[in-house]
Amino acid sequence: MNYSFQYIDIILLAMIAGFIFLRLRGILGKKTGFEGKSPSKFKEAIKNINVEGSKILKNNFDHEAQKEFLNGAKIAYETIITDFGDNDNKITNAKPLLDKKIYEQFDEALKERTKRGHFAEITFIGINKAEIKEHKKIGNILNVTVDFIAEVITCVKDKEKKIVSGDPEKIKKIFDTWVFSRDTTSSNPNWQLVNILT
Template sequence: MGSNDFITLFFLVAAVLIFLQLRSVLGRRTGNEKPPLDPFSPRDVARAPGGDDGKVVTLPRRDAQEEEERFSDIDTFAKPGTALNASLRDIAKADPSFKPREFLNGAKMAYEMIVMAFADGDRKTLKGLLSKEVHDGFDAAISEREARGEVVKSTFVGIEKADITNATIKDSEEQVTLRIISQLISATYDKAGTLIEGDQETVAEVTDIWTFARDIRSRDPNWKLIATESEQ
């Protein structure tokens, strides 16, 4: 046998040995192997035992669980069975991102920003937090104050209480109304520096009824103030 034939026989034997070794490690195909995992396939279905009959078993949907958690959160803000509770649930169904607790925290922050921006005549801050109609009203009041030469000095003490009192959804717009009780130190001076309204030393309690709204279709996640009312 020539050297070339010997080399060919050597590689042939080696190939057979490798094949037998792989077969013993990997096993044989039986037709019952699980299909390869597809990371982009839906996670809410699974093949029934046996796998070949095409039947599927529906697994619990995560979004249903998350919806139930949102409803549970809503129940802490409005008693189940009330009109307010039903309205908040309607909003949560239409807008999965709506969470009463997060909304309330954001509304409190917006309330302080708006109150202080109005006192300071900060139109730029107000523009991003108010609807056009409310902004026009605030802007007119600031302009009148500036024309008279008046200056407002305010200190925001804090919010004593804030409650959701009403909620509605119309078409794609969700609206939530709050009753806010805050404490504020405010004094208005004329152009001569004379105090004409308020008191720089006294903490006053103010009760406001404010309504915030957001268009669900908008990419802007922020709510804007669309109506204000002072409770006497």
């Protein structure tokens, strides 16, 4: 009789654990490469980066201008990461945020992934930290280097949906250093990612 009560307890605990997991999943959400693009965030990123670009030049990149630039850079960072994770095998939303060299590198990586029959699932958790490492002007070109610390859940699967790399249940902390650049004489106010430092 005691054994049956123990089994009932185990079953109840398992049901409670399952319920809590589903509630957390519902509250936190799950964003993977299959959910498509996020045009509203992309438009916000372009808008913020354009506005901050004007303020930086006007205010000589003072504290307030740096703060506002980082707001745009954070949105750009998420836009680029999630666009690379989408499984339409091409960069779309993030393309205006990438210079030609970086775009070609991303595009080549996507083609290679497709050739292997792999697809990515990326859940962008958030950015823990973003700070300007340095900013300098070379001729008419203004470069701003930003250190990012972010958290994502990422994994790559093959055609049979077997995990090739990553872990769909594990949050991974990533450290990136990106360089954004803008020609101050250009009528185009857009900032672009021109380098990813390792």
